[in-house]
Amino acid sequence: xxxxxxxxxxxxxxxxxxxxxxxxxxxxxxxxxxxxxxxxxxxxxxxxxxxxxxxxxxxxxxxxxxxxxxxxxxxxxxxxxxxxxxxxxxxxxxxxxxxxxxxxxxxxxxxxxxxxxxxxxxxxxxxxxxxxxxxxxxxxxxxxxxxxxxxxxxxxxxxxxxxxxxxxxxxxxxxxxxxxxxxxxxxxxxxxxxxxxxxxxxxxxxxxxxxxxxxxxxxxxxxxxxxxxxxxxxxxxxxxxxxxxxxxxxxxxxxxxxx
Amino acid sequence: xxxxxxxxxxxxxxxxxxxxxxxxxxxxxxxxxxxxxxxxxxxxxxxxxxxxxxxxxxxxxxxxxxxxxxxxxxxxxxxxxxxxxxxxxxxxxxxxxxxxxxxxxxxxxxxxxxxxxxxxxxxxxxxxxxxxxxxxxxxxxxxxxxxxxxxxxxxxxxxxxxxxxxxxxxxxxxxxxxxxxxxxxxxxxxxxxxxxxxxxxxxxxxxxxxxxxxxxxxxxxxxxxxxxxxxxxxxxxxxxxxxxxxxxxxxxxxxxxxx
DNA sequence: CGAAATTTTGATCACGTTCAACTTCAGTGG
DNA sequence: CCACTGAAGTTGAACGTGATCAAAATTTCG
Numbered sequence: 001x002x003x004x005x006x007x008x009x010x011x012x013x014x015x016x017x018x019x020x021x022x023x024x025x026x027x028x029x030x031x032x033x034x035x036x037x038x039x040x041x042x043x044x045x046x047x048x049x050x051x052x053x054x055x056x057x058x059x060x061x062x063x064x065x066x067x068x069x070x071x072x073x074x075x076x077x078x079x080x081x082x083x084x085x086x087x088x089x090x091x092x093x094x095x096x097x098x099x100x101x102x103x104x105x106x107x108x109x110x111x112x113x114x115x116x117x118x119x120x121x122x123x124x125x126x127x128x129x130x131x132x133x134x135x136x137x138x139x140x141x142x143x144x145x146x147x148x149x150x151x152x153x154x155x156x157x158x159x160x161x162x163x164x165x166x167x168x169x170x171x172x173x174x175x176x177x178x179x180x181x182x183x184x185x186x187x188x189x190x191x192x193x194x195x196x197x198x199x200x201x202x203x204x205x206x207x208x209x210x211x212x213x214x215x216x217x218x219x220x221x222x223x224x225x226x227x228x229x230x231x232x233x234x235x236x237x238x239x240x241x242x243x244x245x246x247x248x249x250x251x252x253x254x255x256x257x258x259x
Numbered sequence: 260x261x262x263x264x265x266x267x268x269x270x271x272x273x274x275x276x277x278x279x280x281x282x283x284x285x286x287x288x289x290x291x292x293x294x295x296x297x298x299x300x301x302x303x304x305x306x307x308x309x310x311x312x313x314x315x316x317x318x319x320x321x322x323x324x325x326x327x328x329x330x331x332x333x334x335x336x337x338x339x340x341x342x343x344x345x346x347x348x349x350x351x352x353x354x355x356x357x358x359x360x361x362x363x364x365x366x367x368x369x370x371x372x373x374x375x376x377x378x379x380x381x382x383x384x385x386x387x388x389x390x391x392x393x394x395x396x397x398x399x400x401x402x403x404x405x406x407x408x409x410x411x412x413x414x415x416x417x418x419x420x421x422x423x424x425x426x427x428x429x430x431x432x433x434x435x436x437x438x439x440x441x442x443x444x445x446x447x448x449x450x451x452x453x454x455x456x457x458x459x460x461x462x463x464x465x466x467x468x469x470x471x472x473x474x475x476x477x478x479x480x481x482x483x484x485x486x487x488x489x490x491x492x493x494x495x496x497x498x499x500x501x502x503x504x505x506x507x508x509x510x511x512x513x514x515x516x517x518x
Numbered sequence: 519c520g521a522a523a524t525t526t527t528g529a530t531c532a533c534g535t536t537c538a539a540c541t542t543c544a545g546t547g548g
Numbered sequence: 549c550c551a552c553t554g555a556a557g558t559t560g561a562a563c564g565t566g567a568t569c570a571a572a573a574t575t576t577c578g
Contacts, residue, residue: 461557
């Protein structure tokens with residue numbers, strides 16, 4: 001490995017995706033380098049730009065470095081359901097790339113910076129470095145758990161609980177990626193969009209947010225949100241952080257950790 | 260490989276889990292045998308029995324051979340959200356085994372017959388046969404897509420659409436596993452439970468079902484459901500089968516298909 | 519500064535929940 | 549075989565939540 005190569009690799013190790021993953025799978029340098037080598041380079045995406053469009057083929061994986069996006073679907077009655085907010089460290093193109101045509105759309109919420117690689121190249125890399133498959137599996141497991149909580153939000157939680165739980169989840173994920181200090185984070189998303197995440201109307205989101213503010217539970221200044229009492233919010237919504245507590249079995253599994 | 264061994268292996272190849280998976284990942288005999296060899300044997304589960312309990316450690320994977328179960332969570336206001344119905348070919352213990360403690364509970368809806376193996380043994384098998392990791396990844400991808408549709412159900416579809424979409428999904432999954440003929444299938448689940456899947460009250464599920472019956476769209480006789488006009492139901496609910504159309508890239512990917 | 523997007527507020531109303539009663543059905547034991 | 553029991557299905561009436569629609573206030577951005 002040349003000196004320049006080593007520098008490039010070390011810099012990629014700082015990538016939010018690699019950092020986030022390292023909590024669950026102990027990737028070797030060779031694994032990380034395998035991904036780095038298939039990256040097609042950094043891209044800038046403009047706020048509001050479409051990245052994936054439902055119904056069309058999409059064969060890429062984008063590793064988010066900075067900025068936020070939403071994954072959503074538009075129904076034929078015009079309503080929109082946002083499935084999730086994508087943050088630094090998350091992947092765009094999952095699960096779209098696994099299917100013939102993308103089942104959902106993705107659009108940028110803010111200006112973004114991403115690293116792109118082709119899905120095919122990634123799959124080839126997975127064959128050579130099986131730990132990468134395991135890494136992707138971990139992402140999928142997290143996604144599943146997050147979606148499950150989202151189902152509970154829209155299915156059985158009150159609007160008040162929904163909004164609170166939503167804020168807690170974002171805060172938790174942002175903090176895990178170093179994009180939030182204790183309790184405070186940037187939320188560049190309109191109230192209408194929050195409604196589309198949680199199955200509520202925009203006016204009602206507005207009323208719920210006001211109540212959260214008046215109860216002193218959250219403070220909102222522009223797009224900056226502060227959660228004033230995490231404890232209370234967490235017990236109120238039965239929030240459990242999904243970014244923590246991997247099964248100890250995985251930690252012990254030597255083939256996963258060392259290779 | 261001895262003759263008896265071959266017979267045992269061939270019989271395991273008929274297992275709904277192996278059959279279902281083969282649509283996406285071309286497992287070699289060695290892969291299938293790797294799983295078969297770590298199975299601890301068949302178990303019978305009684306209707307209504309708890310299999311996984313939220314908050315407790317769970318370190319097993321159960322491959323469903325026959326019967327149905329539900330994955331759910333009970334909130335502290337007493338409400339229950341059912342996250343999904345588990346059918347023959349599905350796995351119990353996912354994603355619970357990946358976490359320190361199970362985030363959700365699983366209970367048998369009917370008498371069941373399952374094959375059990377320890378999570379640790381499965382992970383070890385994944386290290387030796389990386390295609391198994393890919394297989395599990397595929398399951399996770401499907402799960403994600405199914406959950407996403409579920410979010411759309413509870414978030415933005417009308418109760419009428421929800422129930423119709425729910426019936427279509429179950430029918431589609433059962434049919435893929437050979438447990439339903441065209442349009443007709445067994446649904447051993449109470450209306451209250453359907454409500455807990457879709458975020459509705461039991462009385463309202465009842466009314467919606469009646470309307471579906473009166474419109475001639477479905478016929479219900481005991482626990483046997485017949486969907487009379489799949490086309491209409493599908494366009495009405497924007498239903499897309501998730502068990503189909505894997506990305507062509509995966510089909511081409513030689514390392515995935517042959518090993 | 520002007521235009522567009524977003525937030526905020528209020529009034530009205532429909533939908534679906536809630537609660538309660540009653541019916542039907544399946545399973546069990548006498 | 550029937551009586552008994554508990555679960556599940558069915559129905560109705562009343563209520564409340566949150567959607568809808570519309571308009572005004574405010575912010576953002578070109």
